[in-house]
Structures are given as C-alpha cells and as structure tokens.
Amino acid sequence: MAHTYQVIIIGAGASGAGLARDLALRGVDCLLLERGDVNAGASGRNHGLLHSGARYAVVDPRAAAECAREGAIIKRILPQCVDDCGGLFVAVPGDDPDYISAFPEYCAAAGVNCRAVDPVAARALEPALARDITAVYAVPDASVDPFMLSLENVADAQRHGGRFLRRHEATGFERDGRHLRAVRVRNTETGETAVYAGLQFVIAAGGWSGRVAALAGCRADLLLSKGTLLVTQSRLTKRVINRLRGPGDGDILVPGGSVSILGTTSVPVADPDDNTPTIAEVDANLSEALPLLPGLATTPFRRAYAGIRPLVRATGASGEGRKASRDFALLTYEEAEAGGVDNLMTLTGGKLTTYRLMAERAADALCRRLGVSAVCRTAEEAIPPSDLAAWSDPxxxxxxxxxxxxxxxxxxxxxxxxxxxxxxxxxxxxxxxxxxxxxxxxxxxxxxxxxxxxxxxxxxxxxxxxxxxxxxxxxxxxxxxxxxxxxxxxxxxxxxxxxxxxxxxxxxxxxxxxxxxxxxxxxxxxxxxxxxxxxxxxxxxxxxxx
Incomplete structure (x- = not known):
C-alpha cells in the first residue's frame, strides 16, 4: 500500500468509466475498481438509446435539456459507438390528445428539434408501424452501443495514465474518524486480497451503491427500479420508435445493429441482484407495444434481459420508478446523519446519455477537494477507436x-x-x-x-x-x-x-x-x-x- 491514488472509483459502468477518463485527462492519478466486468450493471442492461431529450420533455424538462445537449456531444466525440438513425414519436387511437398537442411546445422549450410527420408518410418510412397511427413527430434520437461506449472510455483513461482492475470487489474501508484512508478489495476469481490507499473515493456502483456506502459506515437511500427488455431476432425498424405518451411499459423500440430492443418495464425492487427477467414482464412489454407495432405478435425474440436502475426520488413522489427523477445526483456524506465522512461521494441516477456530464460534475467536485485546477476536456476531445472495443460493434x-x-x-x-x-x-x-x-x-x-x-x-x-x-x-x-x-x-x-x-x-x-x-x-x-x-x-x- 505504498502508493496513494488521488481518486479511487468503485464501479466501471458508464459513469465510472467516464469519470476515470475525465480525471485521467486532467492528470489526476486514479484507480477504477470493478467487482465484475465493464458494464456489468445497468449500463450494460438498457435500450442503448441515445436520447434526444424528447421522451422527458413533458415530464422532466431539465433532464430533457441535458439529454439534448449531451446526445449531440456523444455523437461528436464517440461516432464509432453511435448509429445516428433518428427517431419517431408515434400516437395510436386512445393516446392522450392533450399530451400529443403539447408535445412540440415542450420539445422546443427543452431545445429538442421536433417536426411533425404525416402518418401516411411515416408508415412509408417505417412499414412496421400500425395502420391506424394518428400523429407522428420526428426527433434526433439515436442508438448507441453501451459496451463500446464504456470500453472506449476505459481504454482512453488507461491511455492517459488511469488504472483499471476488473474482478476486484470492495469489501471494506479503512477509516480514521471523518476520513477514509484506503479501500480493501478481494479478487473474485483468485480470492486474493489487497488494500489501496486514496485521497478521495467515489462510489459509481449503480444499484449496489448503497451496499458499498454501508461498508464505510455511510447511508445512501436509493430507489431501485427493475427494467426488463426484449431482443428481437432481426431489426424491425430503421429508426427509434417511441410511443407518443408519458413514459410507460413497452413504449420504445431501439435498433441495435441487426436487432431491435423493446422495453422497458419499471418494477420497484429492494435487491440490486434481482435482475432476472420474468415471463410476466415480457408479456407486459408486448401487450403495451402491440397497438403501435402489431408485427411483434409473431416476431421471434433472441432473449430478454433486465437492469436495475438507481433513481433519485423526486420530492413528494411515491416509490414508483416512473415518478422518480431521471436527473442524476452527487451524494456526499459530511453530515453526521449520512455517515460523517469528508472524502467520499456517490455518483448515481441519470441516464446513459448523460454519463459524460455526470462524470464532469463529479470530477469538478473532486478537483476542488484536491486543489487541482485542470478543467474538463471530455466534451471537446474525441475518443479514438481502440482495439479493446473493436469487436463489440453490432x-x-x-x-x-x-x-x-x-x-x-x-x-x-x-x-x-x-x-x-x-x-x-x-x-x-x-x-x-x-x-x-x-x-x-x-x-x-x-x-x-x-x-x-x-x-x-x-x-x-x-x-x-x-x-x-x-x-x-x-x-x-x-x-x-x-x-x-x-x-x-x-x-x-x-x-x-x-x-x-x-x-x-x-x-x-x-x-x-x-x-x-x-x-x-x-x-x-x-x-x-x-x-x-x-x-x-x-x-x-x-x-x-x-
């Protein structure tokens, strides 16, 4: 334990990988630890949707605006990960007419480019759509490969001096009063143990963040939501297809290379390891999607998968995942009620689209603590393609x-x-x-x-x-x-x-x-x-x- 890292990050999902890259570009000596592998949690169990922001324009305008800005940045810095296919928001009979008529106005307020498309023209563009669709809007949605995105961030962090250890699980912290001195880890394959000293510690472990914080005697009260998705045998549409209504089950179909991904459900869970998809969740997605995409009734599916999303509970909201904010949070633990630790923070919530912004905000806070004056460069500097991610391209x-x-x-x-x-x-x-x-x-x-x-x-x-x-x-x-x-x-x-x-x-x-x-x-x-x-x-x- 002779060496002391400036920052130790626990969790190699998109936000943890993005934070490692951001810090490495600023010259900060950082270590990224992961108990499994890159994107082993929710970062590898999602649609792969690069949001235009339109999905949240009505219900969460701040999140929508962030998605609009960050989506454009990701398209610029990681073009090798993006299929800039565009997206359609489509209404069917029975969808709320007030929501439909207000949609363009809310998109404009959030900075999301949105234009009306004639339903007949939309069916010519996407024949899989139902014949009775009533309204369509085009938005700049895209598809992104989440594995390639995180792998490229890890590779660039390593290229600039960052260190990454996979299959290394945090088992405890060494604490001296209000200060963490080191993290204890165990190699999950060999059983070997080690201790890594650090000045600052960041938990980016998704649904498992609460458990990791507890190892330091701290409390992170997160809302966990299980989302199940389906992978079709072949690609059904050229574009992302969204149901033109408030967020619900089975309302997004995202193309991913030669397949399409349908989802997602939102089921509150207490255990972040409860990520096995069920037949009931599969049926819920299909029953909601069929009015929009009737061909799904006879479409074969390769598999289903589920991710556990850590969400920030909105003030006064219930425990339902749909009502939790899609914004992200940077939790600190200086207050005695939270644990009384000065050099620990948790980066949680958000979406894949906002991973870079999440990392930037966390890195800014860490650099203030460390007295590092270097500024963020991740929005301007493109990530060059690496061999590490070359064969994840779908x-x-x-x-x-x-x-x-x-x-x-x-x-x-x-x-x-x-x-x-x-x-x-x-x-x-x-x-x-x-x-x-x-x-x-x-x-x-x-x-x-x-x-x-x-x-x-x-x-x-x-x-x-x-x-x-x-x-x-x-x-x-x-x-x-x-x-x-x-x-x-x-x-x-x-x-x-x-x-x-x-x-x-x-x-x-x-x-x-x-x-x-x-x-x-x-x-x-x-x-x-x-x-x-x-x-x-x-x-x-x-x-x-x-």
Missing amino acids: SPAHKYAWWQKHSPDDYLLCECEVVPQSAVDGLLRGLTERRADPDDERGNDDGLAPAADLLPAVSYRSRVGKGSCQGTFCGARITAHLYDCALAAGTGGTAGLKRFLRERWRGQRPVLWGDQMAQAELKEALYLGLMGLDGVDADVPEDGER
Whole structure:
C-alpha cells in the first residue's frame, strides 16, 4: 500500500468509466475498481438509446435539456459507438390528445428539434408501424452501443495514465474518524486480497451503491427500479420508435445493429441482484407495444434481459420508478446523519446519455477537494477507436468489412455475429498478458485472467454469444480454442463455458416458444447430455488454473 491514488472509483459502468477518463485527462492519478466486468450493471442492461431529450420533455424538462445537449456531444466525440438513425414519436387511437398537442411546445422549450410527420408518410418510412397511427413527430434520437461506449472510455483513461482492475470487489474501508484512508478489495476469481490507499473515493456502483456506502459506515437511500427488455431476432425498424405518451411499459423500440430492443418495464425492487427477467414482464412489454407495432405478435425474440436502475426520488413522489427523477445526483456524506465522512461521494441516477456530464460534475467536485485546477476536456476531445472495443460493434458493415478482406485461415468462431479467431485471439492477449511497468511505483500489474473468466470476458468485449444461437455453437468452439492455446486446463475452461451459457439461458427462458423450444432442447442435449456441464462447478476454478 505504498502508493496513494488521488481518486479511487468503485464501479466501471458508464459513469465510472467516464469519470476515470475525465480525471485521467486532467492528470489526476486514479484507480477504477470493478467487482465484475465493464458494464456489468445497468449500463450494460438498457435500450442503448441515445436520447434526444424528447421522451422527458413533458415530464422532466431539465433532464430533457441535458439529454439534448449531451446526445449531440456523444455523437461528436464517440461516432464509432453511435448509429445516428433518428427517431419517431408515434400516437395510436386512445393516446392522450392533450399530451400529443403539447408535445412540440415542450420539445422546443427543452431545445429538442421536433417536426411533425404525416402518418401516411411515416408508415412509408417505417412499414412496421400500425395502420391506424394518428400523429407522428420526428426527433434526433439515436442508438448507441453501451459496451463500446464504456470500453472506449476505459481504454482512453488507461491511455492517459488511469488504472483499471476488473474482478476486484470492495469489501471494506479503512477509516480514521471523518476520513477514509484506503479501500480493501478481494479478487473474485483468485480470492486474493489487497488494500489501496486514496485521497478521495467515489462510489459509481449503480444499484449496489448503497451496499458499498454501508461498508464505510455511510447511508445512501436509493430507489431501485427493475427494467426488463426484449431482443428481437432481426431489426424491425430503421429508426427509434417511441410511443407518443408519458413514459410507460413497452413504449420504445431501439435498433441495435441487426436487432431491435423493446422495453422497458419499471418494477420497484429492494435487491440490486434481482435482475432476472420474468415471463410476466415480457408479456407486459408486448401487450403495451402491440397497438403501435402489431408485427411483434409473431416476431421471434433472441432473449430478454433486465437492469436495475438507481433513481433519485423526486420530492413528494411515491416509490414508483416512473415518478422518480431521471436527473442524476452527487451524494456526499459530511453530515453526521449520512455517515460523517469528508472524502467520499456517490455518483448515481441519470441516464446513459448523460454519463459524460455526470462524470464532469463529479470530477469538478473532486478537483476542488484536491486543489487541482485542470478543467474538463471530455466534451471537446474525441475518443479514438481502440482495439479493446473493436469487436463489440453490432453493425452489419463491420461484419461485411471482415468478409471482404479476411484471410482464408482466419476461421469464424462465432458465425452468427461474424467474430473470427483473430478477433478472439486479440481479446485473449489483452486479458492474459501481464501489463506491469517495472518503473511504476503503483505496482500496476493487472495480472492474468483465470480460465473460468476468459469466455465471459471475451463475450463482454465482442458480439460472441449475442447472435441467434445465443452461444450454442460459439461457446463450445471458443472453449476448445482456449484449451488448444493452453489458456485453460482441467475444468477451468468448462467452468467459464457454464458461466457464459448460464447468463445466456437466463435471458432465453422467458421468451421461449415455438421453434425456439426445439433449439433450446438442442442446447440442452449438447451441453448437459453430451458434455455433462451440470456436473461442473462454475464458481470455484481449480487451484493453479488461469
């Protein structure tokens, strides 16, 4: 514990990654800790909608204005992550006429570009829309890849001197009166423990922020809302489609590469780990979306997933997630009732679209505490594309580019999403090579990823397992490749395979019907009947395995 970081950030979602980049660009020595992997929480379990602000123009004008400004910035600094597809707000019979007529005025007040579109012309643009739509407005919504966004921020933070440790869970703090001196962590794969000293500490752990704050003897009273979303087998629309009404279930369809994502529900929960989608939540999304997009009745779905959103409770509002503010908050703990700590803060709430602004506000506050005069540069400086995020791109153009120039011996390990052996090998090198700098007094050695973590980590950093087979074939291929490359031994590789398949299955189960049931039986026969994965312990890799 010889080195003391200026700032230690706990949580590598979009806001934590964005904060690490902001601080690194200002020359602040920072450490980013994550108990799982990048975007393991709500940052990786959302629509991937880059808001124009129109969705909140009526109910939360401040949040709408922030989205309008920040969406334009993200399009400029991270174009590799954005599909600037545009969006439509569409009304159907029965929607509130007062809301519809007031919508353009509220958008204008929030600085959101909004124009009326003739319903017949809208159906020509998007044939999946219902025939009886009554009003349509076009807005500058877009789709963004949340994994690529966070990975690019982490890569740029590292490029400017920041340090990132994945699979490192905060287990406690060392406290001296009103001051935190260090955070205690445990490597969730190896069980090894370490202590990292810091001057300032930031919790950016999403729904888990309250638990982390409690480790320091502090209290963060957050409202948690579970949102379930569905992934279609193919892309249904060119643009983002929004229901022209107040926020509700199943009212947004967002294109994401070759698929579309429908959602979302809003169910209050007490446990941030309660993120398994249910059949009832799937049905709620579909029943609300069908009047707008009737073709969903016969559309096959790849999977469902759910994220836990930490929300800031609006003054006087009930505990319903829809009534909580979509604004973000920077919580401090100087008051005795909150914990009486002077160098801890929690960054929470907000949306993916406002991650950069959230990071800027937190970094400004931290720099004031540290006496650092450097100003924010994240709104002006674009993030260059990195190898870390190159294979998370869902666009068909990315796949076509590989087909046009690939080597004949560069075999596909994931056929559905066109992820070749060369891409997997590149990701594996980044996960298994030591990156220690002998001249770095911080002891900056991120170590080796254990074998049981390799396939899940490759999946996080690429499109592996996200295609129509949901890992049925690529899971076995990549696991065999790990053994061929001597990156796995014993049950280490199969433990990782079980983890990978377990996560895919959790999302498949609520949407199984028709032909998908037969496909699920094939997966069961392959991995349980043939490979016996039900007898493999996915949580405790053998000693000495990577």
